[in-house]
Amino acid sequence: xxxxxxxxxxxxxxxxxxxxxxxxxxxxxxxxxxxxxxxxxxxxxxxxxxxxxxxxxxxxxxxxxxxxxxxxxxxxxxxxxxxxxxxxxxxxxxxxxxxxxxxxxxxxxxxxxxxxxxxxxxxxxxxxxxxxxxxxxxxx
Numbered sequence: 001x002x003x004x005x006x007x008x009x010x011x012x013x014x015x016x017x018x019x020x021x022x023x024x025x026x027x028x029x030x031x032x033x034x035x036x037x038x039x040x041x042x043x044x045x046x047x048x049x050x051x052x053x054x055x056x057x058x059x060x061x062x063x064x065x066x067x068x069x070x071x072x073x074x075x076x077x078x079x080x081x082x083x084x085x086x087x088x089x090x091x092x093x094x095x096x097x098x099x100x101x102x103x104x105x106x107x108x109x110x111x112x113x114x115x116x117x118x119x120x121x122x123x124x125x126x127x128x129x130x131x132x133x134x135x136x137x138x139x140x
Contacts, residue, residue, distance in 0.1 A: 003076045003096040006055035010078070019044070019072075021052040032057070034115055037066045038136055041129065046070065059084050059097070060104035062115040062132060068093065069125035079104075081116070087123075 010018055017036035019027040026048045029036030037056070040049065050071035056063060059077035064084040067075050068091055075088055080097035081104050088095040104113045118135055122128045 003053075003055075003074070003094075006053060006076050007078060007096075007098065010055045010057065016057050018055045019049070019052050020055075021048045021050075026052065034062055034066065034132060034136070037063055038129075038132060041066055041070045044070075058104060060113060060116045061087055062104075062113070062119045062128065064088055065119055065122065065125045065128035066132065069129040083116075083120075 006018060006020065013028070015028050015030060016032050017027070017029040017040070018025060019040055027040040027044050029039065031039070037054075051073040052071070053074045053076070054067045054072045055076045057077065058079045059075055060081040061083040064075060064087045068087070072093065074094035076096045078098045079101055080095070080099070081101055083103070085095060085097065085100060104116050105111065106113050115132060115135065118131055119128045122131065
């Protein structure tokens with residue numbers, strides 16, 4: 001399935017996240033934010049995640065780092081931040097977006113998302129995954 005098809009499916013099925021590997025859906029989630037991606041990283045067979053296509057409603061740098069940490073081959077989003085796009089470009093990952101924004105905001109829309117702040121200076125995907133899991137373990 002191509003990028004636009006994945007994003008159309010995301011909207012049609014009212015999902016927050018869909019991960020496809022070898023032509024089959026290996027994970028989907030209704031959970032907003034990073035919860036779905038972190039759950040996929042924990043629960044899905046790493047062999048299925050390696051080279052997978054991720055379609056997410058919102059992809060900031062934190063989400064991009066998680067996807068890279070589990071070996072996603074491509075990442076597509078309805079909304080993507082410029083730092084996420086730059087990271088994916090540097091990592092030679094295929095990516096697309098419907099809307100590019102400067103940063104991902106928190107739910108109030110007034111401040112930068114706390115997970116984006118947490119990984120702002122992080123470049124290593126495994127380190128980002130560790131920090132994000134720790135933050136989620138503390139109750140987000």
